[in-house]
Amino acid sequence: MKSQQVNLRIAAAFCTAIGLWDTLYLLSHLVKPRMTAPFPDFLVFYAALDAWTEGKLALVYNIDAFTQFQNVIYADLLTRVANFRPFLYPPTWLLMLLPLAWLSVAKAYAVFMATTVAAATWLEGRRHWRGWLAILVSPAAAWTVLAGQNTFLSIALFYGGLHLLERAPASAGILFGLLAYKPQLWVLVPLALIAARKWRAFAWMTATVIVLALASASVFGIAFWHGFFALVREAGKAQVANEMYEHVFMLMTTLFNAARIVGLSTSAASAIQLAGSALAVAAVWIAFSRHLPGAPRAAVLATATMLVSPYSLNYDLLLLMPAIAALFRIGVVAGFYPAERTIYFILWLMPTIILVLNQISLPIAPLVILSFGGIAWLRLETMSKASSLMRFTA
8 A cells, every 4th residue: 555655756756746737738838839830630620611711622632822821821930931831630530620610720620629629638537637738738738738739639539439338339439430530549549449349339439430431521622522533642751751751750759750760661661560560450459359348458459559650650659648547547556567667758758758759769668668568468467367367256
């Protein structure tokens, strides 16, 4: 009991200190922007809405034209000319953003962040308030707010769906279907549902995806979907991959990015990324086909999701924070593995320190993520063995 209290107090002190730092860091950036613009990723979302209201929807999936469009409409906000600001989302995301189209950009940003944080709090955070407060002041959360990203919405749908999967599969399926707005975070969810034989949730997810796709096609036109698929094909080319690497390599957490930073060719980096993706797919299949639900299984899926995408950035690490908090609670009770708390410590700080590490050619982010996945796997195996023993002795 005494060691549990010590672990909790150390964690509380650590999260409080980091939270105070993040608050000051966030305020300094929002008051006096040090990036190209305040909340730059949200400006991309809002520009797509602006293009729709101005009848210029064809610009959205043309990277160069859409970037120039933003330079024009945000001339008073940009601290320097933007060179690469693509809208890398399906039309369903623009459909979900439509209620913000009639607000000014500042009001839209405030409503967007408040709504997504509230959704994440309702679907995930209210289960463990202390852990959720720690997540809200984590560096990953600070970077999500600073960028104006949608990661709070992603964790609401991701963890909300997992929590509801057993008792309300239809609701879980709807949440997972909504998560398809961000394909790189959704891509392993169908595999997990098939592996777990959750056919009802899978059906509701599929229906939700289809309904949203049809609704977006009716609002924006089928040509807008053609534009999206053309952009997907373009994004797969080496030229676009290299351009994205050059602009945001310091923020990326992926195996592909790490391989490029240490000097490997694009083809070699792609091969390493493919190998990591194969490992992620195998881990999810085994975890969901052979193991019981719980925090470790969710942590395996979250880790695999981070590994499978070649374009994950520092704010995407927010997806791992609820899993870290959950496994930490397990460790407090069951005991920690060697170096387990150190891995949590590094991963918690990773969204900020990655800016330095990547620029000095120490891209350790994917290795730390893999280490966390190893801890999640050990917890999953331990939980399964304990469950089997209980059934045997009952």
